[in-house]
Amino acid sequence: MLNVKGVSYAYRGKKALDQVSFTLGEKKITALIGPDGAGKTTLLKVMAGLLRPSSGEVNGKDGMSLGYVSQFFGLYGEMSVQENLHFYGRLNGLTFRESTQRIEELLHWTGLESVIHREAGALSGGMKQKLSIAAAVLHRPDLLLLDEPTNGVDPVSRREMWRLLQSVAEGGTQIFAATQYLDEAAYCGRVILLHQGRILVEESPQQLLRDFPFRLLVIREAGHERVKWMDRIRKELTTGEVFSKGRDLYILHREGMSIQGRIKAILPSDKGLSLEEVEPGYEEVFTQRFQDADGGESR
Amino acid sequence: MIQLQSITKKFGDYTAVDQVNLSVEQGEICGLIGANGAGKTTLIRMMCGLLLPDGGEGRVLGFDIRHQQKAIRQQIGYMSQKFSLYPDLTVEENLRFYAALYGIHQGLEKRIASQIEAFRLEEVRQERVGRLPGGWLQRVAFASAQLHSPPLLFLDEPTSGVDPVTRRAFWEQLYRLADEGTTILVTTHVMDEAERCDHITMMNQGEVVAEGAVNQLKKEFARDEHTPLATLDELFIQLTGKGDHDGG
Numbered sequence: 001m002l003n004v005k006g007v008s009y010a011y012r013g014k015k016a017l018d019q020v021s022f023t024l025g026e027k028k029i030t031a032l033i034g035p036d037g038a039g040k041t042t043l044l045k046v047m048a049g050l051l052r053p054s055s056g057e058v059n060g061k062d063g064m065s066l067g068y069v070s071q072f073f074g075l076y077g078e079m080s081v082q083e084n085l086h087f088y089g090r091l092n093g094l095t096f097r098e099s100t101q102r103i104e105e106l107l108h109w110t111g112l113e114s115v116i117h118r119e120a121g122a123l124s125g126g127m128k129q130k131l132s133i134a135a136a137v138l139h140r141p142d143l144l145l146l147d148e149p150t151n152g153v154d155p156v157s158r159r160e161m162w163r164l165l166q167s168v169a170e171g172g173t174q175i176f177a178a179t180q181y182l183d184e185a186a187y188c189g190r191v192i193l194l195h196q197g198r199i200l201v202e203e204s205p206q207q208l209l210r211d212f213p214f215r216l217l218v219i220r221e222a223g224h225e226r227v228k229w230m231d232r233i234r235k236e237l238t239t240g241e242v243f244s245k246g247r248d249l250y251i252l253h254r255e256g257m258s259i260q261g262r263i264k265a266i267l268p269s270d271k272g273l274s275l276e277e278v279e280p281g282y283e284e285v286f287t288q289r290f291q292d293a294d295g296g297e298s299r
Numbered sequence: 300m301i302q303l304q305s306i307t308k309k310f311g312d313y314t315a316v317d318q319v320n321l322s323v324e325q326g327e328i329c330g331l332i333g334a335n336g337a338g339k340t341t342l343i344r345m346m347c348g349l350l351l352p353d354g355g356e357g358r359v360l361g362f363d364i365r366h367q368q369k370a371i372r373q374q375i376g377y378m379s380q381k382f383s384l385y386p387d388l389t390v391e392e393n394l395r396f397y398a399a400l401y402g403i404h405q406g407l408e409k410r411i412a413s414q415i416e417a418f419r420l421e422e423v424r425q426e427r428v429g430r431l432p433g434g435w436l437q438r439v440a441f442a443s444a445q446l447h448s449p450p451l452l453f454l455d456e457p458t459s460g461v462d463p464v465t466r467r468a469f470w471e472q473l474y475r476l477a478d479e480g481t482t483i484l485v486t487t488h489v490m491d492e493a494e495r496c497d498h499i500t501m502m503n504q505g506e507v508v509a510e511g512a513v514n515q516l517k518k519e520f521a522r523d524e525h526t527p528l529a530t531l532d533e534l535f536i537q538l539t540g541k542g543d544h545d546g547g
Contacts, residue, residue: 037434124335124336125335159532227474227478244471246328246514290463
């Protein structure tokens with residue numbers, strides 16, 4: 001069981017991590033979510049033992065095997081898929097026979113069978129990522145650390161990637177994945193929100209949704225006057241946020257029912273616009289947490 | 300602003316773009332959606348005046364995409380996925396470089412100052428671009444693409460690598476520009492970006508497979524007419540079947 005205790009990390013006089021503590025326990029998959037510069041990569045590197053914390057410690061790693069998938073493609077571009085996997089097997093102390101058997105299993109799992117002889121450098125983004133994961137789990141590590149594994153891949157590949165990670169987790173590997181896709185929380189038993197080097201919250205994503213105190217209203221098809229109304233509605237609100245998504249305008253608030261009437265008074269009556277209440281999702285929950293932490297901007 | 304009819308582009312035997320029609324009105328944010336290798340970049344390059352089509356007709360800002368490529372290039376703004384900034388130059392030097400490229404001489408100082416203010420770049424003005432994190436790079440790139448106040452902006456995955464708070468703020472800027480009349484074409488394979496467009500055109504293997512307003516498409520492709528698709532992810536998966544056509 002990995003135990004991160006009071007970990008801080010300073011770089012060029014700036015605190016990248018500030019008193020971070022948590023334990024990886026029975027929850028099989030943990031998502032680390034945070035804005036750019038929150039310290040996600042630094043935390044992963046500290047957990048992997050690639051960086052030594054300025055203070056605090058990471059306990060429980062003795063005898064624990066690790067897999068690490070970084071943001072950058074770390075495999076050999078001019079070697080084939082199969083060669084790369086054998087190479088990683090060797091690095092992790094597997095015999096050729098063990099490797100061969102495990103590689104066969106992983107190729108099947110990842111759907112990389114059809115490209116085993118292709119140069120790794122010639123694979124698409126999604127396939128490279130799958131190969132990176134396969135290489136990192138060849139030796140069935142106790143803990144797999146991933147730094148934004150689905151960044152820049154399309155929805156089909158993203159879903160396949162998470163299915164792959166779920167089966168890796170079922171095989172007994174703890175998964176700790178940094179991500180920028182908020183909806184991916186749905187695949188995880190727990191999320192840790194990191195902001196400016198500090199943990200804002202550590203909780204199951206479903207619980208965070210249940211505890212969310214804001215309500216969400218939407219004006220469908222607000223069209224090309226959305227910004228004008230956005231600015232006006234913002235003045236009406238003492239809590240929450242107004243934002244546009246395509247032609248729809250969203251109002252996140254924690255005010256009384258009177259807000260609906262006040263918003264309707266702003267909207268022109270002749271355009272057939274309606275105000276509808278919808279369920280907030282992970283995006284609203286997390287974005288609001290981060291904005292609250294930024295302070296000031298969200299009222 | 301953009302009118303394309305049966306635009307086709309081949310590279311040898313490979314048809315990268317196959318008889319694509321596209322129409323984008325002024326003030327619209329149009330999303331060109333597809334997996335890697337779907338033909339988005341090839342199509343964009345033809346619209347920007349960087350590549351000649353093999354077949355079909357097209358006009359961008361009223362200019363012919365075959366014969367008036369230079370005029371198109373001067374009038375559009377383009378922000379690439381890789382941001383095309385010079386890592387060894389500072390933020391301000393990059394802006395000056397792009398201003399020179401777009402031929403801005405009159406009111407240069409004022410324009411640079413106003414972009415630095417509008418994009419809150421004051422604190423990194425003298426920083427080398429190569430040392431800035433992703434969110435900042437995106438802001439510098441966007442400020443550069445808009446130095447000459449172009450009526451038409453091409454943005455290639457503008458927010459694919461940035462965090463949700465920054466993404467939301469960036470899109471608010473796009474909505475402001477669009478509502479004031481700027482036409483914006485966004486290419487992306489990130490459905491969260493696609494959801495934010497007014498209209499989308501979805502491509503697969505060089506062809507257009509769906510086209511329309513986001514809300515409309517979610518209804519049209521729903522299994523049951525009363526419950527529209529919750530996300531565009533589902534539409535993408537339905538229409539492209541398999542997303543990642545391992546390069547191409």
